[in-house]
Amino acid sequence: xxxxxxxxxxxxSALLAGEEGLARVLxxxxxxxxxMRSGMVEPDLIVDVKNIPAMTSITEENxxxxxxxxxxxxxxxxxxxxxALWPGVMEGADLIGSTQVQGRATMVGNLCNCGPAAxxxxxxxxxxxxxxxxxxxxxRDVPVIDIPVAPGKxxxxxxxxxxxxxxxxxxxxxxxxxxxxxxxTEMDIAVVGVGVSLELDDDGICTxxxxxxxxxxxxxxxxxxxxxxxxxxxxxDASLKKMAAATSAACKPINDKRGTIEFRTKVAGVxxxxxxxxxxxxxxxxxxxxxxx
Amino acid sequence: xxxxxxxxxxxxxxxxxxxxxxxxxxxxxRDKLGMTGSKEGCASGDCxxxxxxxxxxxxxxxxMLGAEAQGREIGTIxxxxxxxxxxxxxxxxxxxxxxxxxxxxxxxxxAAKALLEKNPDPTxxxxxxxxxxNLCRCTGYDKxxxxxxxxAAEMRGN
Ligand SMILES: Cc1cc2nc3c(=O)[nH]c(=O)nc-3n(C[C@H](O)[C@H](O)[C@H](O)COP(=O)(O)OP(=O)(O)OC[C@H]3O[C@@H](n4cnc5c(N)ncnc54)[C@H](O)[C@@H]3O)c2cc1C
Ligand code: FES
Ligand code: FES
Numbered sequence: 221x222x223x224x225x226x227x228x229x230x231x232x233s234a235l236l237a238g239e240e241g242l243a244r245v246l247x248x249x250x251x252x253x254x255x256m257r258s259g260m261v262e263p264d265l266i267v268d269v270k271n272i273p274a275m276t277s278i279t280e281e282n283x284x285x286x287x288x289x290x291x292x293x294x295x296x297x298x299x300x301x302x303x304a305l306w307p308g309v310m311e312g313a314d315l316i317g318s319t320q321v322q323g324r325a326t327m328v329g330n331l332c333n334c335g336p337a338a339x340x341x342x343x344x345x346x347x348x349x350x351x352x353x354x355x356x357x358x359x360r361d362v363p364v365i366d367i368p369v370a371p372g373k374x375x376x377x378x379x380x381x382x383x384x385x386x387x388x389x390x391x392x393x394x395x396x397x398x399x400x401x402x403x404x405t406e407m408d409i410a411v412v413g414v415g416v417s418l419e420l421d422d423d424g425i426c427t428x429x430x431x432x433x434x435x436x437x438x439x440x441x442x443x444x445x446x447x448x449x450x451x452x453x454x455x456x457d458a459s460l461k462k463m464a465a466a467t468s469a470a471c472k473p474i475n476d477k478r479g480t481i482e483f484r485t486k487v488a489g490v491x492x493x494x495x496x497x498x499x500x501x502x503x504x505x506x507x508x509x510x511x512x513x
Numbered sequence: 514x515x516x517x518x519x520x521x522x523x524x525x526x527x528x529x530x531x532x533x534x535x536x537x538x539x540x541x542x543r544d545k546l547g548m549t550g551s552k553e554g555c556a557s558g559d560c561x562x563x564x565x566x567x568x569x570x571x572x573x574x575x576x577m578l579g580a581e582a583q584g585r586e587i588g589t590i591x592x593x594x595x596x597x598x599x600x601x602x603x604x605x606x607x608x609x610x611x612x613x614x615x616x617x618x619x620x621x622x623x624a625a626k627a628l629l630e631k632n633p634d635p636t637x638x639x640x641x642x643x644x645x646x647n648l649c650r651c652t653g654y655d656k657x658x659x660x661x662x663x664x665a666a667e668m669r670g671n
Contacts, residue, residue: 221534223517223580246578253576254557256535266534268581294570318646319624320561323570324577 225268229275229354229383232267237356237379239265245381246270247290248324250317251333267381275383278302283389286352289328289382293340294319296327306387307502308396308415308495312343315400315410328382334368337435341368342415343398345432345442349387355380365432368439392511393420395502397495400434401487403478410435411479412487414467416495418450420503426450431463431492436471436484443470446492455500463496464489521582523548524592532579539563541579542589550590550619554648561647564620565589571627573646590619593626601664602626609660613651621647625661633669637662 226232236243241264246252255261269275275288278299285302293313296302303310309327316325316339327340328351341364349364356379364385367374376382396417402408413434419427431446445466453459473484516531523546532541539556542548542565554560556575563574566588574589593600599607602625612618621644628635628643635643640661641654649657 223534223578225580225583246581248576249578249581250558250576253537253578257556266578268578270581271584292570317558318561319627319643320564320571320573320646321558321576323567323572 221263222265223268224265225271227271227273229269229272229381232269232272232381233354233356233379235265235267236381241265243267245332247326247329248292248321250321250325251329251335269381281386284387286384286386287327288384290326292323293325293327294322297322302387304506305390306343306347306396308398308417308499309340309343309347309349309387312398312400312413312415313340315339315398328385331364331367331385332374332376332382334370334372334374334439336368336371336437336439337410337413338368338440339398339400339410339413339434341440342413342432342434343396343417344385344387344415345440346396346398346415346417346430347387348417348430349385351385352383353380354383359383361386365440365442370438391419393422393424393503393507394418395499395504395506397498397502399491399495399498401479401491409478412436412473412484412491414488414491414495416492416499418455418496418499418503420500420507424454424504426453426455429496431467431496433467433470433488433492436473436488438472441470443467443492445470450496455496460493460496464493467492517580519580519583521584522586524587524589530579534578534580536579537575538565538577538579538582538587539574541582542574545579548589548591552616552619554616554620559646559648560617560620561624561644562617562620564623564647566623566627569627569630571624588623590623593622600626601667602629602661605660605664605667606657609656609663611652611656611660617647617649617651621649621657625664628661629665629668633665635661635665 243265244263246268275290330338398415400410400413415432429447429450431443433441449462468489471485552562554562
């Protein structure tokens with residue numbers, strides 16, 4: 221096993237592309253080290269990306285934020301601008317593990333590990349976050365929803381890695397929220413997770429909505445029918461009910477000791493409704509503060 | 514299995530070691546450097562007994578490679594007391610009888626100290642959430658939480 225710690229994304233990509241055996245990016249290591257320890261993966265090459273400046277910084281860009289793929293959740297959640305603009309994405313990331321895990325874990329690691337219950341992914345999907353990918357053929361921008369395929373399997377090609385994730389600017393009356401159901405209060409894996417992002421006009425009519433849904437299918441889903449139920453409405457009870465039904469209908473969950481199919485399907489609709497209400501409240505608060513928080 | 518040469522700082526002192534890729538920082542601390550204060554409870558990030566700080570941030574040393582310490586500043590339980598003078602968190606854990614077997618204690622001390630440096634006046638709920646990644650099989654937590662609250666009060670000077 222080899223360990224490399226390159227200084228640039230291009231060098232990281234070249235290392236990954238040049239390895240004949242199994243190569244793995246190391247961000248926070250909170251998935252990778254556990255998998256290595258249990259013998260689930262035995263990489264021939266580990267490429268630590270925490271010494272690459274473009275991957276370890278948060279920068280403002282066109283009124284939104286570009287978050288380096290190696291920035292840990294704890295650091296994001298200390299960033300006032302990010303927490304004000306995308307509170308739902310931040311609260312999803314903030315649910316990943318303990319304080320200790322937060323100090324290392326990244327959203328991009330959460331995304332590229334491709335777990336269906338990854339807590340930061342539904343929020344990013346709802347936000348329409350865009351991942352910038354660097355590979356042997358250069359750079360490409362891809363919506364986060366297009367990266368996971370199935371547990372442990374992504375659409376990244378050999379030699380490719382995510383450099384950063386971009387969260388765009390948003391209008392004044394906009395808000396997002398993430399909620400998950402777990403049987404405990406902390407330190408557990410989502411049985412269902414829902415992220416909702418809303419944009420409204422000055423009359424309070426929803427002009428855009430996105431709903432990301434986790435832990436109820438082979439990968440995180442974007443539920444377009446749920447969004448359609450909200451767009452054009454004022455989030456009245458009838459639209460919320462339609463949205464909840466569409467969310468439940470999108471579920472293809474498994475039965476396991478943590479939740480039955482029936483339970484997960486029902487809870488998905490309930491959480492989506494609650495998350496939409498929180499997102500609405502945040503949008504209105506933000507608008508009344510002139511789009512500041 | 515080539516060794517990796519690492520230069521780092523541990524508790525303020527420059528330290529160099531050679532480690533294998535797959536060795537965690539916890540392995541290095543305990544087996545190479547003889548710093549056995551950090552404990553291995555689970556080796557999977559669940560128990561917090563291996564808690565250290567890396568550039569000031571609380572981390573599980575079992576979830577980090579020894580190689581990743583290159584150029585960083587590591588803080589371990591061994592650096593918490595100043596000579597024979599215990600840190601208030603340590604003293605209050607003793608005063609409150611907040612340990613039994615003691616395996617979890619170094620992790621709790623490192624984690625609680627990191628909390629109080631960031632937030633000198635945490636609520637009980639904030640302490641409980643901050644320490645949710647530190648497991649204790651003996652005490653039932655209450656005494657530990659009270660010890661941290663007492664230490665916080667003392668450090669604030671009341
Ligand atoms: C105790 C504990 C509790 C946890 N609790 C939760 C929880 O509540 N919710 C949750 O969702 N997860 C949880 N996790 C899982 C884990 O912490 C998260 O998935 C975390 O976000 C992974 O990020 P990382 O930076 O540590 O990833 P790493 O382990 O560094 O990487 C994960 C995977 O992604 C790949 N990768 C990383 N960065 C890139 C990149 N830039 N480009 C391409 N590929 C990349 C790696 O090669 C690896 O395959 C927990 C883990 C532990 C140990
Ligand atoms: S030994 Fe590191 S968290 Fe348990
Ligand atoms: S005192 Fe024994 S585990 Fe905490």
